[in-house]
Amino acid sequence: MPTVTAFKWVPPFAQGSVRDIRVRWALEEAGLGYDAHLIGFEDQATPEYRALQPFGQVPAFSDGKVEMFESGAIVLWIAQSSDALMPADDAGRAMVLTWLFAASNTIEPHVAALAIIDLFNAEADWARARRPEVEAALRKRLDELQAALGDRQWFANDLFSAADILMTHVLRDLRHTDIVADYPALAAYVARAEARPAFKRALADQMKPFRVHAPA
Ligand SMILES: N[C@@H](CCC(=O)N[C@@H](CS)C(=O)NCC(=O)O)C(=O)O
Structure with a gap:
């Protein structure tokens, strides 16, 4: 199952636009399930996270075959095996x-x-x-x-x-x-x-943790 990293919470101006939504949306269009691995700002600088994403940003991605960062590259990777995102010719x-x-x-x-x-x-x-x-x-x-x-x-x-x-x-x-x-x-x-519908699901799934992890 692919895994996408995402933030537990971001300030309201960024909610709905954090770049993991690109990857979530691509996976939804391709009909692929995935797990979201949620991180906090405190995780960004850890050696474990930097090994996945050298800039400490989201998203990072793995699907059992590859590990990647850069949302555009990840979307392209997913598209290469899905007719829903890229034609064959x-x-x-x-x-x-x-x-x-x-x-x-x-x-x-x-x-x-x-x-x-x-x-x-x-x-x-x-x-x-x-x-x-x-x-x-x-x-x-x-x-x-x-x-x-x-x-x-x-x-x-x-x-x-x-x-x-x-x-x-x-x-x-x-x-x-x-x-x-x-x-x-x-x-x-x-x-x-x-x-x-794929965008709506991706958006809803990005937003869900923000409610749970909103600062008190
Ligand atoms: N070019 C990267 C940019 C990633 C990026 O800017 N991610 C933002 C969230 S939308 C982030 O993690 N910001 C926190 C930071 O830069 O410390 C991509 O498209 O994946």
Whole structure:
């Protein structure tokens, strides 16, 4: 049975978005059960955990065959053995890889730049000065992303795939803003992805321990 590491509890702004949700969602789409191995912040620096995840982050993953970290790589690993996440033909697989990296390398850096300002430095002078430029650069990419999606439902081959797990997760990291709502096709895309039963199960399973382990 695959094992995914996840936090017992995170602050509310991160709940529903911690990166183990990418892996949980991929496993759910692939129809694979898994165990969640819950860790606390105090476990992140232990030698045992660093052996699994050298940066002390979540998720780490093992499935009896491999041990991995990096959520994108783990999702890709799961996708390689599931038609539900990646088609069998070369052209189809190449498109999934392309959009998976587009989510991680082209869109996510802009989303992360805004999140670092809004969630961790909102009151800092440098953040106030920098934010308009960061938002403008992000919006340019979202314009382009929406144009690329066109009237398709999903990014690669117009079939739901591993790439949509990453892209949806990246766009969800703008939940603290109204930005995605300005891009109706992207807003509909995120809503469509979030309506998938596999996503709902993954989200519910990430959230469950947060209630149990909430600080008093
Ligand atoms: N690139 C890594 C990033 C993992 C990551 O940032 N995990 C966060 C939770 S979403 C974490 O563990 N943060 C705690 C920390 O960095 O100490 C991945 O995608 O797996």
